[in-house]
Amino acid sequence: MRYQNVPWIILLIATLCVQVGLAQDQTVITRIAFGSCANQTKPCPIWEVMAEYRPQLTLLLGDNVYADQLNGRMQPATPERIVAAYAVLQADPGFTQLRSQTQLMATWDDHDYGANDAGGDWVHKQASAQAFHDFLGTPPDADIRQQAGVYQARVFGPPGKRVQVIMLDTRFFRSELPQAETPKPGFRARPYLPQTGPDAQLLGDAQWQWLEQQLRQPAEVRLIGSSIQVLSDEHPFEMWANFPAERERLYDLLRQTEASGVVLLSGDRHLGEISLDPNAVSYPLYDLTASGLNQGYQGWRLPEPNSKRFAALPFGNHFGSIEIDWDANDPLLSLQLRLENGQIGVQAIVPLSVLVAEPRPLPRPAGVLSPAEVLTGEVGQAVVVQMPVRAGRDLAAPRRILLNSQQNYAAESNLTVVVQNTALTGVHEDAKLNRFLNQTVRATGEITLYNGRKQVEVKRPEDLEIVPR
Ligand SMILES: [Fe+2]
Incomplete structure (x- = not known):
């Protein structure tokens, strides 16, 4: 093939693609x-x-x-x-x-x-x-x-x-x-x-x-x-x-x-x-x-x-x-x-x-709890929970991030993971809610009570990870 023909051949292929509808508009x-x-x-x-x-x-x-x-x-x-x-x-x-x-x-x-x-x-x-x-x-x-x-x-x-x-x-x-x-x-x-x-x-x-x-x-x-x-x-x-x-x-x-x-x-x-x-x-x-x-x-x-x-x-x-x-x-x-x-x-x-479609649930390893299982747990219990983050809040003074498993934080089925400022160092130094939103997180912490509702508190950076899809 002579090299000066190459542009023509590319043009011909492109034209054929358009004609048979292969090229995306x-x-x-x-x-x-x-x-x-x-x-x-x-x-x-x-x-x-x-x-x-x-x-x-x-x-x-x-x-x-x-x-x-x-x-x-x-x-x-x-x-x-x-x-x-x-x-x-x-x-x-x-x-x-x-x-x-x-x-x-x-x-x-x-x-x-x-x-x-x-x-x-x-x-x-x-x-x-x-x-x-x-x-x-x-x-x-x-x-x-x-x-x-x-x-x-x-x-x-x-x-x-x-x-x-x-x-x-x-x-x-x-x-x-x-x-x-x-x-x-x-x-x-x-x-x-x-x-x-x-x-x-x-x-x-x-x-x-x-x-x-x-x-x-x-x-x-x-x-x-x-x-x-x-x-x-x-x-x-x-x-x-x-x-x-x-x-x-x-x-x-x-x-x-x-x-x-x-x-x-x-x-x-x-x-x-x-x-x-x-x-x-x-x-x-x-x-x-x-x-x-x-x-x-x-x-x-x-x-x-x-x-x-x-x-x-x-x-x-x-x-x-x-x-x-x-x-x-x-x-x-x-x-x-x-x-x-x-x-x-x-x-x-x-x-x-x-x-934005919610990701399908990711498999949970043995011993890692769902939000529903955490909500039936005991206050003071140490748990590992895996959940999708559907909503939440960035809070200041002290800086912390709330991650909610449900859109409506007041829903009975909602579990909030509180990422305390002590966990927001190292890999999570610049983290805001946006990093976690629509992701699945795995969090290790203790069940505590806030306004009568159970939540999980995360205090160390290594206790919070985004589960890869
Ligand atoms: Fe009709």
Whole structure:
């Protein structure tokens, strides 16, 4: 090989990588738009507003077209009608403008899949998937075209500022979802009956395995798009709560993979709301529902029951946006729902440090106690305890550090390890709480009492160590 050819060969390889999607997009993402429920048979001026917002990345969460509408009535689609519906959307000037200036990722929901509330038994699902990929511009030879289901993921940005987008497919594999005979009080719709049997599935095994692989990829922010709501429990429509074991499996997987920075995005509901579950995983889990690019409820309505609601946007068409301030000391995520004029309707601002997964428990050698075991011990007893540090305090005069095993120091199950100033010498000379936070520590000391609560006091530097993972 002649050496002057080497740069050309490198360029050729790089070009091929880009073409087959191997190269990771290094753009630092700071501005994302998302939404769902755009009926192509009606005007959709919000596409232009989204274009003016200038997102770097736009995520469509399903019901991106309504292929199952015929003469104003709902009727299961044919493959031809699905293709025709996408063609109408492609010809929309506002959508065309948005698309020309943003990266686009999508999943589908029932109306673009082809039939209202359809699942894995939908007869045209293969043809619908090809129409979906044609609309998205998926290359004809891409593996994803051969895959069952339209789930996909990408990571944008350099290490330290990576945004991973995971788009789930909640339709292709979904098992049957029968309805109850009578409506729930306060609703006209008959509720779906929670499916608990061994065959009840939402994602299917292949997609679950793929999701685990994705969650093990490094990323600072992870946006998981699900066409249907994940957190809400009370309404009678489609939601993950109709498959309680599948939802628990999702939470378990997030815990097992220690995936930090997860924010859920959903659609389908013709309403906007931000739901929050502080207990689903080891950090607050948000579900941003932006549903009504042109199908939002016109007028105002009382928000429906949702015990996990953090904020509601109970009127009008809207889209969602996520802004990331990577330059802040602790990067800030603004999770927003925007009105038809582009103004922020509601938002939650979350420091990225809040969305940190707790490490899974590390093995404890024989004789090393858990916080619960220490709390049943005797005052004056010498113990070695191993625990995760979930919270704490730096104190002055005399200098000491409190390490708490629970977020809430007042919780019955909380054990505080008091690192006295005599222990803050040598290796711990400059230590502050931050060194120990979200780590697992092993501490040797004596059980003492403070305000009637048992604690462990550490007095020598060699009696405190961070357990390596
Ligand atoms: Fe839907």
